[in-house]
Amino acid sequence: MGCLDSETRRLMVNAVRKGYKIKDVAEIFGVSRKTVWKWCKRTMKRGRPVYRDRSKRPRTTHSKVTEAALVAIIVLREAFNWGTQRIKLNLERPPAYIRSLLESTTGKPWTPITLSRQTINNILKKHGLNGSPYKSKHEWKYFRASRPDExxxxxxxxxxxxxxxxxxxxxxxxxxxxxxxxxxxxxxxxxxxxxxxxxxxxxxxxxxxxxxxxxxxxxxxxxxxxxxxxxxxxxxxxxxxxxxxxxxxxxxxxxxxxxxxxxxxxxxxxxxxxxxxxxxxxxxxxxxxxxxxxxxxxxxxxxxxxxx
Missing domain, CATH: 3.30.420.10 (Ribonuclease H-like superfamily/Ribonuclease H)
Known part of the structure; x- marks a missing residue:
């Protein structure tokens, strides 16, 4: 049997409460004895019985963005007005002087970190730093040489x-x-x-x-x-x-x-x-x-x- 709806779970629990054996209830509804016992146990708690599935969201989540990475993103944005791609590259492979800046800001040796541009943008948005730092837009005529040394x-x-x-x-x-x-x-x-x-x-x-x-x-x-x-x-x-x-x-x-x-x-x-x-x-x-x-x-x- 597939996923049980709330009404089926309620009927299983009521059958057990009326004196039917868990083994027999499991055979009638085509589920395991463990499933029948699980829903009986959940309804024994104080309060109104709830037959909905519990959230599968973990109780605790460990953010990939450490405090040092958060500070580094904000520092690079405010110091250089960089976009997400440039910040991403410098978090992964910072040159010597950027590494020195990050270490002096965070107060610890810098460990390269890989973050997506979306993650970086979410952090900037949270702190009101996303979007173009140059408010006005201009339409310039683009040109480029066709080869080196031209x-x-x-x-x-x-x-x-x-x-x-x-x-x-x-x-x-x-x-x-x-x-x-x-x-x-x-x-x-x-x-x-x-x-x-x-x-x-x-x-x-x-x-x-x-x-x-x-x-x-x-x-x-x-x-x-x-x-x-x-x-x-x-x-x-x-x-x-x-x-x-x-x-x-x-x-x-x-x-x-x-x-x-x-x-x-x-x-x-x-x-x-x-x-x-x-x-x-x-x-x-x-x-x-x-x-x-x-x-x-x-x-x-x-x-x-x-x-x-």
Whole structure:
């Protein structure tokens, strides 16, 4: 016999109370003696007899989200404005400086944890932190180079202060792969600085862009344009006051601000960690814009893992 309804259970119990043997009741209703005895025993308790099934929900549940994981999710969201995918990846494989941040926040050694994006979103929703941190939406015209080294975007972040040193950061990004070609701190960046960097990259790495996309800063004017022409690099300037034209390098600068500058204060020699940040960004940081890590696209035709 299948699952018993409430009325059948009541009839079994009444039959036992009228003096029928449990064995006979079990044969009549086509159930085991254990089933008959179970429902008789349940109705012996004080109060009104209940013939419904009890909830199969466990009395105690052990949450997969520990207190340390909960704190880590909130810290990563509030510190970097990351979405669920980025938080998920950094809970599983945090780089050295993120691990240090998590350990200093939780007060214990960090143990990698795997959570679903839905679980992370539920936690953020519970604390009022879900949804886009950027309230307004814009419709930008998207473009992308068709191959590596077709277009490099060049920009300068600064002036900034790292430790006791004030200066600027020169950032060069490959448009196709989002590969961070150059990321280095200088006390001062001039036209000669940018030109020497390009020449060094061409000489040491044997990589050269066909075009360079730059803004209208003093470092990228006539002297820069003439020098680039001699080494066969076409220079394109963005319209004034329109940084969206070089949105990819601007996004890298935002990543640099959020994932390096905000946490570098907890280290003694933060400038020494900039090469590590660049390597992590290229080799290990999953970029959702290209559904890959930048190195995999930039170096796909070369037998190279790390470039420094």
């Amino acid at each position: 277009l490099w975007q060049i920009d300068i972040r600064g002036p900034i202060r790292i430790g006791d040193i004030r200066g600027n950061v020169l950032i060069i990004l490959d448009d196709y792969s989002r590969y961070l070609v150059w990321c280095k701190f200088y006390k001062s960046i001039t036209t000669e600085t940018v030109i020497s960097v390009l020449q060094e990259i061409i000489k040491t790495r044997k990589r050269q862009p066909e075009r360079a996309l730059v803004d209208n800063g003093p470092q990228f004017r006539e002297t820069f344009k003439k020098t680039c022409k001699t080494i066969k690099i076409e220079v394109t300037h963005t319209p004034p006051h329109y940084p969206q034209c070089k949105g990819k390098v601007e996004r890298v600068i935002r990543t640099f601000n959020e994932e390096f500058l905000r946490v570098c204060t907890i280290f003694e020699n933060p400038l020494d960690l900039m090469p590590e940040f660049q390597m992590w960004y290229n080799d290990d940081r999953y970029n959702m814009g290209i559904s890959s890590c930048p190195t995999e696209l930039y170096m796909h035709q070369f037998d190279v893992t790390h470039v420094t």
